[in-house]
Every structure is written in C-alpha cells, then in structure tokens.
Amino acid sequence: MRGQGRKESLSDSRDLDGSYDQLTGHPPGPTKKALKQRFLKLLPCCGPQALPSVSENSVEDEFELSTVCHRPEGLEQLQEQTKFTRKELQVLYRGFKNECPSGIVNEENFKQIYSQFFPQGDSSTYATFLFNAFDTNHDGSVSFEDFVAGLSVILRGTIDDRLNWAFNLYDLNKDGCITKEEMLDIMKSIYDMMGKYTYPALREEAPREHVESFFQKMDRNKDGVVTIEEFIESCQKDENIMRSMKLFDNVI
Amino acid sequence: MAAGVAAWLPFARAAAIGWMPVANCPMPLAPADKNKRQDELIVLNVSGRRFQTWRTTLERYPDTLLGSTEKEFFFNEDTKEYFFDRDPEVFRCVLNFYRTGKLHYPRYECISAYDDELAFYGILPEIIGDCCYEEYKDRKRENAERLMDDNDSENNQESMPSLSFRQTMWRAFENPHTSTLALVFYYVTGFFIAVSVITNVVETVPCGTVPGSKELPCGERYSVAFFCLDTACVMIFTVEYLLRLFAAPSRYRFIRSVMSIIDVVAIMPYYIGLVMTNNEDVSGAFVTLRVFRVFRIFKFSRHSQGLRILGYTLKSCASELGFLLFSLTMAIIIFATVMFYAEKGSSASKFTSIPASFWYTIVTMTTLGYGDMVPKTIAGKIFGSICSLSGVLVIALPVPVIVSNFSRIYHQNQRADKRRAQKKARLARIRVAKTGSSNAYLHSKRNGLLNEALELMGTPEEEHMGKSTSLIESQHHHLLHCLEKTTNHEFIDEQMFEQNCMESSMQNYPSTRSPSLSSHPGLTTTCCSRRNKKTTHLPNSNLPATRLRSMQELSTIHIQGSEQPSLTTSRSSLNLKADDGLRPNCKTSQITTAIISIPTPPALTPEGESRPPPASPGPNTNIPSVASNVVKVSAL
Numbered sequence: 001m002r003g004q005g006r007k008e009s010l011s012d013s014r015d016l017d018g019s020y021d022q023l024t025g026h027p028p029g030p031t032k033k034a035l036k037q038r039f040l041k042l043l044p045c046c047g048p049q050a051l052p053s054v055s056e057n058s059v060e061d062e063f064e065l066s067t068v069c070h071r072p073e074g075l076e077q078l079q080e081q082t083k084f085t086r087k088e089l090q091v092l093y094r095g096f097k098n099e100c101p102s103g104i105v106n107e108e109n110f111k112q113i114y115s116q117f118f119p120q121g122d123s124s125t126y127a128t129f130l131f132n133a134f135d136t137n138h139d140g141s142v143s144f145e146d147f148v149a150g151l152s153v154i155l156r157g158t159i160d161d162r163l164n165w166a167f168n169l170y171d172l173n174k175d176g177c178i179t180k181e182e183m184l185d186i187m188k189s190i191y192d193m194m195g196k197y198t199y200p201a202l203r204e205e206a207p208r209e210h211v212e213s214f215f216q217k218m219d220r221n222k223d224g225v226v227t228i229e230e231f232i233e234s235c236q237k238d239e240n241i242m243r244s245m246k247l248f249d250n251v252i
Numbered sequence: 253m254a255a256g257v258a259a260w261l262p263f264a265r266a267a268a269i270g271w272m273p274v275a276n277c278p279m280p281l282a283p284a285d286k287n288k289r290q291d292e293l294i295v296l297n298v299s300g301r302r303f304q305t306w307r308t309t310l311e312r313y314p315d316t317l318l319g320s321t322e323k324e325f326f327f328n329e330d331t332k333e334y335f336f337d338r339d340p341e342v343f344r345c346v347l348n349f350y351r352t353g354k355l356h357y358p359r360y361e362c363i364s365a366y367d368d369e370l371a372f373y374g375i376l377p378e379i380i381g382d383c384c385y386e387e388y389k390d391r392k393r394e395n396a397e398r399l400m401d402d403n404d405s406e407n408n409q410e411s412m413p414s415l416s417f418r419q420t421m422w423r424a425f426e427n428p429h430t431s432t433l434a435l436v437f438y439y440v441t442g443f444f445i446a447v448s449v450i451t452n453v454v455e456t457v458p459c460g461t462v463p464g465s466k467e468l469p470c471g472e473r474y475s476v477a478f479f480c481l482d483t484a485c486v487m488i489f490t491v492e493y494l495l496r497l498f499a500a501p502s503r504y505r506f507i508r509s510v511m512s513i514i515d516v517v518a519i520m521p522y523y524i525g526l527v528m529t530n531n532e533d534v535s536g537a538f539v540t541l542r543v544f545r546v547f548r549i550f551k552f553s554r555h556s557q558g559l560r561i562l563g564y565t566l567k568s569c570a571s572e573l574g575f576l577l578f579s580l581t582m583a584i585i586i587f588a589t590v591m592f593y594a595e596k597g598s599s600a601s602k603f604t605s606i607p608a609s610f611w612y613t614i615v616t617m618t619t620l621g622y623g624d625m626v627p628k629t630i631a632g633k634i635f636g637s638i639c640s641l642s643g644v645l646v647i648a649l650p651v652p653v654i655v656s657n658f659s660r661i662y663h664q665n666q667r668a669d670k671r672r673a674q675k676k677a678r679l680a681r682i683r684v685a686k687t688g689s690s691n692a693y694l695h696s697k698r699n700g701l702l703n704e705a706l707e708l709m710g711t712p713e714e715e716h717m718g719k720s721t722s723l724i725e726s727q728h729h730h731l732l733h734c735l736e737k738t739t740n741h742e743f744i745d746e747q748m749f750e751q752n753c754m755e756s757s758m759q760n761y762p763s764t765r766s767p768s769l770s771s772h773p774g775l776t777t778t779c780c781s782r783r784n785k786k787t788t789h790l791p792n793s794n795l796p797a798t799r800l801r802s803m804q805e806l807s808t809i810h811i812q813g814s815e816q817p818s819l820t821t822s823r824s825s826l827n828l829k830a831d832d833g834l835r836p837n838c839k840t841s842q843i844t845t846a847i848i849s850i851p852t853p854p855a856l857t858p859e860g861e862s863r864p865p866p867a868s869p870g871p872n873t874n875i876p877s878v879a880s881n882v883v884k885v886s887a888l
Contacts (some may be wrong), residue, residue: 065590091291095259098352117264130267147263154266162269169270183274190271191280214274236271244279251265 070103072144080151081145087147088252096144104141107131121195129189133169155252159245160232167231177225183211295333296347301340302333309350316374318350324847342369349375357384363391401668402675421499438555441492445551448485451478452545486522489515511554515519518548561665565658576650580617583646587613587639594631601628612636617643694743697728 072078078089097103100115107128114127134142134150153165168174172182189209193204218226218234235241272279294310296303296318313319328335336343342361346369349355357366357380370377380388415423424434455471455478471478495516500506521541553559566573588609595603602625603609612625616639627636736742 065717087291091259092262098259113260114264114267117261126270130270151266151662154269155262163273166269170273186270187274190274210274210276213276229272240275240278241273244275245269247272247279247282248266248269252263 059201060172071165072103072148078145078148082148083156084148084152084252092151092252093144094150096147099185104143105147110134110142116191118195120197121193123189123193125185125189125192129169129172129186132172133165150252155248159236159242162233162245163232164228167228177227178231179214179225180211183226184208187211187214201208264775294344297328297335298335298338298343299336299341301343303343305350310756312350312353313375318346318373321375322374338372339365339369342366346373346375351381354380354381357388358379359387362396363388367392370786392805398668398671399456400669401593415621418499419501421495425496425499437492439621441488442552442555443547443639444485444488445555447481448489449546450547451481452548485548486519487552489519493519511551514547514550518551521545521726540753550622557665558662562658562663565661568661569654569657572650572653579646583617583639584610587617587635587642590635591627591632591639594635595627595629598632603632616640618647619644638678649683690743692725693729693732696725697733697743734796814825 036205072093075086075089078084079086082089099105100109105113110131111124111127115123116131117123131142132138135145136146136149137143150165154162157165167178168177170182170186172185184207187210191207191210196202204250215224217238218230220230220234271564291306291308293304294307296305310323323334324358326334326336341358342365345358346354355375355377367377377388384477393497424431424437428434428438456469458467459466459470459473490725493512496512497503498516506512521544524541553563588606590610591612592603592606603612609625612627615622615625616636619640621640627633675807732743
C-alpha cells in the first residue's frame with residue numbers, strides 16, 4: 001500500500017525542533033553556514049584561514065570554488081618519476097579516476113574505499129595511517145601523483161625502499177623514531193581490521209603483547225624507541241620479513 | 253565488493269606492506285597470475301549497435317553472462333566480436349552496470365522486458381541502485397497484481413471437475429455468476445435485505461389515527477404484519493448464514509470475518525427479543541438492541557462493489573483518518589477552553605462548562621452553525637471566528653488524501669474489469685490466428701493427399717500444388733504427419749470432433765463425470781467437462797458454442813466466426829486436434845468408441861444439453877489445447 005510510505009512523515013518530529021529543513025529534508029546547516037561565511041569574508045578581520053573549512057562543504061557550496069578537478073601531470077613525466085610502464089599507469093589511472101572523478105582523494109573517500117576490502121572489521125584507523133603515509137605533502141588530499149609515487153615505491157622499489165616506506169608509515173609524527181605508543185596505535189588498528197569474529201578470539205592484551213615482541217626484536221639498544229637504522233637492520237636479519245617483502249613484486 | 257573498487261585491489265595489496273614487519277609468521281604465497289595478458293578491448297555487437305569495453309571491466313562480475321566464459325558461446329569468429337541478438341537499449345544499462353557498479357532502471361522501459369533482459373544476462377534485479385529501486389519495485393508490484401488478477405479471474409472460470417459439494421457451494425456464494433442458482437440466491441437475499449431495511453424504516457412512520465387514541469406508528473398498528481415480515485427476513489438471513497458457515501473452507505476464519513459479524517449482529521436482536529419476555533426492566537435494553545437491526549443494510553456490501561471499495565479505502569486510510577481525528581480533537585479542546593473563559597463573564601451564557609463548549613466548537617469548526625450556542629462577548633466573537641476559519645482548514649487537509657486513495661483503488665478495480673473484458677476479445681483474435689495455423693496443416697494435408705493421388709496418376713500437375721508453403725511450414729507439417737503415423741490417429745478440427753463426440757455419446761454411457769479425463773495439469777478442461785459446464789451457463793447469455801470458458805454475463809463477444817473453417821475433412825474418426833504437436837508428453841485420445849459418421853455441416857453445438865462424456869480408458873488425453881492458458885500465435 002502506498003499509504004504506508006507516508007507513515008514515516010507523520011511520525012517524524014524532526015521538523016519541530018528545527019534540525020532539518022521541511023522543504024528539502026537537508027539539515028539547515030550548510031546554507032546558513034555558507035551565508036555566514038560569506039558574510040564573514042566581507043569583514044576585514046577574517047583572513048584567508050577561514051577558507052579551507054569552506055571548501056570541505058564542497059557539495060553544498062556550489063557558488064564557492066568547490067568543484068576541484070585535479071589533473072595529473074603527463075604520462076611521460078609520471079613514467080620518469082615512477083617505475084611503472086605506460087600501460088600500467090594507464091590502468092592505474094583508469095581505476096583511480098573511476099572511484100575519484102575529481103582527481104583527488106580525501107581522507108573520507110580513502111577510508112571508504114579501503115573499508116570495502118575489509119568488510120568484517122573496522123579499517124578506518126589503518127586507512128588514516130595509510131592516508132597520511134601517501135599524502136607526502138600533508139595537504140589533506142592524495143592526488144594521482146602521490147598515489148602512484150607511493151605505489152611505485154612499494155611495488156617496484158628495492159627492499160630497502162620498501163622498508164623505508166614502512167617505517168614512514170609507522171612513524172606517525174614523522175620524527176624519525178617509532179615509540180611504543182605509536183606502535184601500539186598501529187597494532188590496534190591492524191587488529192581492528194580483523195573484526196570481532198576471529199579464531200582464537202581476540203583478547204584485549206593481544207596488541208600490547210605483539211608490540212612488546214616487536215620491540216624486543218627491533219630495539220637493539222633497548223632505549224624504548226626504534227630508529228630507522230635499527231628497523232632496517234633488524235628487518236634485514238629476519239628471513240620472514242625479507243621473504244614477505246618480495247611478495248610485492250607481482251602485485252601489478 | 254563494489255566493482256569499481258576492484259580496480260583498487262593492487263593498492264590494497266600494496267598497503268599490506270604495513271603488516272609485514274610486524275608479522276611473526278611467514279606470509280602465504282601470493283596467487284600467480286597465470287595468463288597475465290594485457291587488458292584488451294572487447295567488441296560487443298548487440299543487434300547491430302557496437303559497444304566496446306575492456307575485458308577486465310566485464311570480468312568484475314564473474315557470475316554473470318558477460319563476465320564468465322558463457323559469452324564465448326556468442327563469439328562470432330568471422331567478425332571477431334560477441335554478437336547478441338537482444339535489445340540494445342537495455343544492454344546500455346547492463347553495460348553501465350559493469351562500468352559503474354550501479355544498475356539503473358530506465359523508466360520508459362517495460363518492466364517485463366527489462367526483467368527478461370536481466371535474466372538473460374544473469375544479473376539479479378536486486379542489485380538495482382537506490383535511485384531507481386523504488387520505481388522498479390512499484391512497477392513490478394503493479395505487474396504482479398495484474399498477473400494475479402488475471403490468474404484469479406481465470407481460476408474462477410476454469411471448472412475443476414473434482415469440486416466437492418461444499419466447495420461448489422462456497423464458490424457459488426462468493427461468485428454469483430458461476431451458476432443460475434447462485435444468482436437467484438444472490439438476488440433473493442438482496443431483495444430481502446431491502447425489504448427488511450424498509451420495514452424497519454416504515455415501522456416508525458405515524459400511520460393514521462385509530463379513533464379514540466393518539467397517533468400510532470405503523471409498527472404498533474399493524475404489529476402482527478410487521479412481526480411476520482421480520483420473522484421471514486430473519487429466517488432467510490439465518491438460513492443464509494448457516495449455509496455460508498457450512499460451505500466455508502475455513503470456518504474459524506469465516507466466523508472472524510467482517511461480513512459474518514455483520515450477519516450475526518443483524519439477526520441476533522430478533523432471537524434475543526424472542527427469548528426475552530416483556531419484562532419492563534430489560535425492555536429498555538431491548539429497544540437498544542432493535543437499533544442493531546439497521547446493520548442489515550451493511551449486508552448490501554456483498555452486493556455492491558463500490559461499497560466494498562469504500563470500506564477498503566477507509567481501512568487503508570486509517571492513518572489519515574486518525575490524524576484528522578487527532579488534530580480535530582486538539583483544536584476542539586483548545587477552542588472550547590478559550591471560548592469558555594472568554595464567555596465566562598457574560599450573563600446567562602450558555603457556555604456553562606468546557607465540555608458544554610465542545611458542542612459549540614464542533615458545530616462551528618464544521619461550519620454547521622446551528623445557532624443554539626452563540627458567543628456574546630467581543631472576545632468570544634473574535635475567538636469564535638478564528639475557530640470557524642481554522643475548522644475549514646483542518647478538515648480540508650486530510651480529506652483530499654482519502655479521496656485520492658479512494659479514486660486510485662476504484663480506478664484500479666475499473667481497470668481490472670476492463671482488462672478482463674478486453675482479454676476475451678484479445679484471446680478471441682489470438683485464437684483465430686491459431687486456428688489459422690492449424691487449419692493450414694489440415695489444408696496442406698488435403699493438398700498432400702491430392703499430391704499423392706496425382707503422383708500415383710503420374711501427372712505433371714503436381715508441380716503447382718504444394719509449393720506455396722514455406723520450408724518451415726512444410727517441415728512442421730511433416731512433423732505433425734509423423735505424429736499421426738506414430739499414433740495411428742489423425743488430426744481433425746474441432747467442429748468434426750464435437751459432432752463425433754455428440755454422436756458417440758448418444759449411444760452409450762450414463763452421465764457420469766469422469767474426473768480422470770484430464771490429468772495434465774496445464775490443460776484443465778476436457779471437451780466433455782466443457783459440455784458439463786455448458787449446462788450451467790446463464791440462459792440469458794448468448795454464448796455461442798465455443799471454447800470460451802467464461803461464463804460472465806457480460807460477454808458479448810461472438811467467437812463464432814473463428815469456429816467455422818471452410819474445410820471439412822473426409823476422415824471423421826474420433827480424434828482430438830492438437831494445435832502444437834511439439835508437446836512431447838501429449839498423446840492423442842484413446843477414445844475407443846470410434847464412430848464413423850458422415851460429416852454434417854458444422855453447426856453450433858446446441859446449448860444446454862447435457863452430454864455425458866464418453867469414458868476414456870486412458871488417462872492421458874490430449875485436450876484441445878485451445879483450452880489451455882498457453883497462447884501460441886506462431887505456427888511453430
């Protein structure tokens with residue numbers, strides 16, 4: 001019965017407390033916010049730092065500079081900068097552009113794409129770390145060049161390059177060494193991706209224990225942090241890690 | 253996993269680099285890419301329109317036709333492309349599904365055509381994206397309702413020879429057009445309902461004075477007459493109720509249904525009145541009970557479709573009605589309070605309390621304005637006018653919703669009836685086409701005989717005899733001919749068969765219905781059960797002797813033209829005709845009472861004659877497939 005679809009509209013009390021616009025059904029926020037910001041921009045006291053927040057509401061603010069369309073550099077330049085062949089770059093770009101028509105990935109998008117590969121668990125934290133690792137210039141978005149540069153290191157770089165890249169991933173604050181807290185965050189994010197239904201069941205202390213064993217292996221001078229040299233040295237001594245690094249040779 | 257994201261799988265695998273250094277165990281081996289071919293363009297030729305896409309795009313969904321090796325069946329070696337003889341418009345949507353991961357439903361497309369295409373390409377319709385899903389579901393539901401409607405009406409028209417007495421009775425009650433008796437019963441009960449209601453009404457009319465006393469209502473003046481009438485009506489209603497109760501397939505459900513409750517409420521007061529004596533204490537309650545007699549008028553809803561639709565509408569608009577009531581109540585309370593306090597000051601005000609003001613508010617809001625309560629103070633008048641204005645608004649808002657609902661349901665019903673009427677005409681036309689094809693076979697058989705005769709005689713005139721048929725037709729006819737030879741029976745047309753049936757039945761067998769005649773589920777009528785059905789059709793309809801199974805009064809279609817092929821065959825053994833010899837499990841009839849008779853000119857089968865079916869030893873009879881629901885227009 002078509003009448004039943006209307007039951008929701010009668011039982012909604014959202015229209016009474018002003019949290020959504022009766023006409024369009026959207027929260028009344030963005031239009032009001034846009035007007036307010038446009039007003040604020042007219043005032044001399046508000047400088048350009050107000051602008052970045054504007055561009056985040058890119059869906060509603062059509063009258064702002066929103067539709068950012070980023071085009072990558074030419075194929076030849078990318079071929080020089082990365083170790084991919086022309087065809088590989090073409091395939092990569094087609095996939096990239098399909099998912100992100102505007103040419104850049106922001107963190108939300110990135111997390112969403114990555115979460116589709118891990119349906120059971122929560123991969124958002126790890127995706128954030130990845131995003132920060134790919135976003136080399138820290139501007140909050142990953143363009144195709146960043147993307148392909150990162151992939152080039154992982155898939156076509158030497159073992160040392162790859163280890164470097166992994167270290168960069170682990171070092172959350174980019175200060176050149178991995179502390180136990182950073183490692184714990186990383187470990188928790190990896191375990192989060194497993195989700196709830198694992199065998200054997202995940203215990204609370206599992207990440208911490210794993211971190212302890214990692215530090216035992218990696219931290220040579222037992223100073224509580226792992227530097228890049230310690231990291232690379234310990235990894236080169238570990239056969240498993242070396243072998244697993246070779247897995248990336250055949251991904252594309 | 254969405255298709256578009258499949259392109260990001262290399263990235264996801266690369267991102268696993270973060271796990272390697274922390275892993276304690278060795279990693280599993282990676283799957284080898286066996287045929288690492290470069291991505292290539294595939295050309296898909298759909299009815300001439302060429303689509304091109306990457307092979308990997310199609311391989312995103314390996315469990316569909318295009319994504320699996322099934323498409324190799326459609327590969328055309330000469331042109332090196334995949335050719336599909338299907339609709340290119342729908343293919344556009346299908347291919348977009350592979351590209352974007354979202355399946356859209358174009359609104360201009362017919363729902364069953366679209367479903368067929370999806371089924372062909374192996375795509376589940378559930379994947380349709382949210383943007384188009386609602387539209388798709390709505391159209392699908394309408395289509396399903398239409399199909400169900402058609403099925404229902406057909407089921408009503410088929411005769412199931414093995415109905416028990418109880419089931420026939422129930423069908424007669426539910427559908428009065430199925431038999432004369434049911435129709436008579438229907439009208440009789442309708443008449444008595446009307447009589448009963450009118451009696452109730454007339455009972456209270458003052459009837460003229462008896463000298464010496466005051467004016468009496470008719471009910472008391474002619475109390476005996478009215479009592480007799482009432483008794484008669486209640487008798488009829490009771491009998492009807494008991495019969496329905498007996499015939500109902502599920503008595504428990506019947507008792508709980510609305511109509512049966514109305515029936516019970518209509519007849520209960522009478523019995524209660526019989527049981528109770530003229531006790532002064534209870535006679536007050538007794539009078540109240542008599543009010544329930546007016547519920548008999550609701551029994552008319554069995555007789556009127558419009559009334560049923562109204563009831564159904566009210567039921568389906570329950571939420572709107574509830575809203576209307578609720579908002580009215582709110583408004584009434586508010587305005588009654590306001591008016592009460594506004595009029596409190598004025599002397600001799602009728603607004604003695606808030607509940608007393610309710611009456612004023614209701615009368616004002618519905619713009620009735622009796623005038624028995626009127627505000628006298630200025631504040632009262634101001635608020636009174638606001639009250640009447642708001643009343644108009646509050647009532648006018650939900651009413652169009654109810655009206656539009658009623659209109660939609662009513663039109664749906666109209667459309668259903670119209671479809672049923674149209675369907676008969678359509679089926680008739682289709683039948684003409686079909687008999688055309690079967691007649692073609694018989695025609696060509698005759699010509700074939702002539703051919704053989706001529707060949708025997710050795711004349712060259714055989715050339716211009718049988719060459720008018722196409723290759724397909726001649727192959728089909730050959731096939732039917734082979735079937736005839738296999739079973740040693742021959743095809744004839746229906747006219748002949750009916751005559752033969754008639755003649756054979758004159759001779760023998762008491763009339764028993766043999767329900768074993770049709771064991772074939774798809775073909776549910778035998779020629780002979782058809783006869784039995786004919787006995788019960790309406791006297792005032794002008795149905796010709798046709799295969800038309802509908803017994804609707806409203807049928808005015810004469811199919812007669814199609815039933816008089818101009819040819820007569822020279823053979824007249826008792827055979828059944830099969831319109832398509834391609835059904836592997838059909839055998840021709842094994843009716844053994846073979847009567848050779850000279851074919852009389854085709855005549856309409858006389859109506860109303862009850863002909864017993866000839867007993868058939870074999871359970872598998874090939875029924876004239878005209879009775880089936882399968883309508884085949886092509887010759888094959």
